Amino acid sequence: MTARSARKRLQPAERRVLILEEALRLFASRHFSVVTVRDIALVCDINVGLLYHYFENKDDLVRRALGHAIEQLVAGYEERRAAGAEPLAEILAWLDIHMELAPTLALMVKLMSDYASSGLRDAELDVLIAGFYGREQQLLEGALARGVASGAFAPVDIARTARRIGLMLDGIFHASASRGDDRIVADIADLADFVRELLAVRSVSGG
Amino acid sequence: MTARSARKRLQPAERRVLILEEALRLFASRHFSVVTVRDIALVCDINVGLLYHYFENKDDLVRRALGHAIEQLVAGYEERRAAGAEPLAEILAWLDIHMELAPTLALMVKLMSDYASSGLRDAELDVLIAGFYGREQQLLEGALARGVASGAFAPVDIARTARRIGLMLDGIFHASASRGDDRIVADIADLADFVRELLAVRSVSGG
Numbered sequence: 001m002t003a004r005s006a007r008k009r010l011q012p013a014e015r016r017v018l019i020l021e022e023a024l025r026l027f028a029s030r031h032f033s034v035v036t037v038r039d040i041a042l043v044c045d046i047n048v049g050l051l052y053h054y055f056e057n058k059d060d061l062v063r064r065a066l067g068h069a070i071e072q073l074v075a076g077y078e079e080r081r082a083a084g085a086e087p088l089a090e091i092l093a094w095l096d097i098h099m100e101l102a103p104t105l106a107l108m109v110k111l112m113s114d115y116a117s118s119g120l121r122d123a124e125l126d127v128l129i130a131g132f133y134g135r136e137q138q139l140l141e142g143a144l145a146r147g148v149a150s151g152a153f154a155p156v157d158i159a160r161t162a163r164r165i166g167l168m169l170d171g172i173f174h175a176s177a178s179r180g181d182d183r184i185v186a187d188i189a190d191l192a193d194f195v196r197e198l199l200a201v202r203s204v205s206g207g
Numbered sequence: 208m209t210a211r212s213a214r215k216r217l218q219p220a221e222r223r224v225l226i227l228e229e230a231l232r233l234f235a236s237r238h239f240s241v242v243t244v245r246d247i248a249l250v251c252d253i254n255v256g257l258l259y260h261y262f263e264n265k266d267d268l269v270r271r272a273l274g275h276a277i278e279q280l281v282a283g284y285e286e287r288r289a290a291g292a293e294p295l296a297e298i299l300a301w302l303d304i305h306m307e308l309a310p311t312l313a314l315m316v317k318l319m320s321d322y323a324s325s326g327l328r329d330a331e332l333d334v335l336i337a338g339f340y341g342r343e344q345q346l347l348e349g350a351l352a353r354g355v356a357s358g359a360f361a362p363v364d365i366a367r368t369a370r371r372i373g374l375m376l377d378g379i380f381h382a383s384a385s386r387g388d389d390r391i392v393a394d395i396a397d398l399a400d401f402v403r404e405l406l407a408v409r410s411v412s413g414g
Binding site for chain 1: 319
């Protein structure tokens with residue numbers, strides 16, 4: 001409805017984003033392997049030729065739809081994270097942006113999961129996904145290391161704690177889908193409390 | 208290959224289990240909605256008529272394939288959990304059986320995830336999935352409550368801690384799929400360490 005009524009006014013960059021968002025939604029609601037370029041053009045209310053003006057082919061759309069979601073996440077995180085922020089604030093900013101972008105991230109997570117189990121392999125997509133998780137681990141490890149070094153955090157195992165936080169985020173999105181209980185925001189808020197407990201409460205007794 | 212060579216020797220109960228295992232594998236490797244009864248018969252090397260002798264229809268196969276995985280998990284847990292076991296041993300038994308059945312559970316998790324996002328609704332399947340997660344939460348809460356009451360565990364929030372452990376298990380299976388790093392067993396072993404830390408280390412300072 002919005003897509004249709006706004007159709008004429010869209011600038012190319014806006015249309016491109018709209019296509020990526022609709023594509024991600026479609027890839028996530030069905031198995032991405034059965035979605036065609038034509039299906040995506042249809043939900044965007046544009047003709048297939050125009051879609052090919054923006055994107056090379058379906059593989060390109062899959063990569064860019066995922067890339068767009070990751071970019072939103074990273075950009076939102078960078079906005080929240082002021083230069084020289086406290087390590088705890090950095091970790092909480094990462095959780096916070098996951099709450100704000102929860103609907104998009106749920107689609108992203110579904111697409112990654114389907115791709116992983118599909119048996120299909122796309123080297124560019126593999127690099128994108130590995131880069132995303134690598135970046136998360138690095139970001140969490142960096143903040144944890146600085147917090148531990150400054151004495152603000154208890155002396156936790158940096159790499160293991162970073163992975164545990166990342167796994168919990170994955171679990172929250174996954175559980176919301178599998179359990180169908182739509183508790184993403186509440187669960188991430190609880191994870192923020194948990195992280196404070198793990199890092200801060202211990203620093204009281206450990207310092 | 209195994210299915211083919213063992214074909215003649217199978218008892219009905221064995222064949223039924225074999226069909227369920229092949230069906231789960233197929234449902235998880237594609238989107239379950241595109242898998243047909245004929246596809247399943249084909250991988251089991253039996254004719255469709257025989258398959259209908261065991262199962263009503265595809266919906267029945269989906270439910271029973273999932274139900275079979277859940278039963279294996281619960282039975283394996285009950286075996287590990289001696290009557291009157293320590294609360295910590297009970298929680299670790301739950302983690303342990305997830306390690307042992309990791310390959311099957313990864314398929315189960317994928318099917319539940321696809322079902323959840325498919326938009327299809329099956330009341331029986333919903334009951335099965337809700338029952339599974341409800342049982343996990345109850346089992347963890349029970350062990351945590353007894354451990355806290357006896358003073359063996361730190362006085363953690365029972366419900367939140369149980370959900371956190373459940374979410375971490377979900378995250379581990381999900382991450383293994385999305386990240387493609389196949390660290391399920393190592394991650395569950397780390398979760399066991401983490402649970403000990405959360406419950407036991409605190410009881411030292413809290414007791």
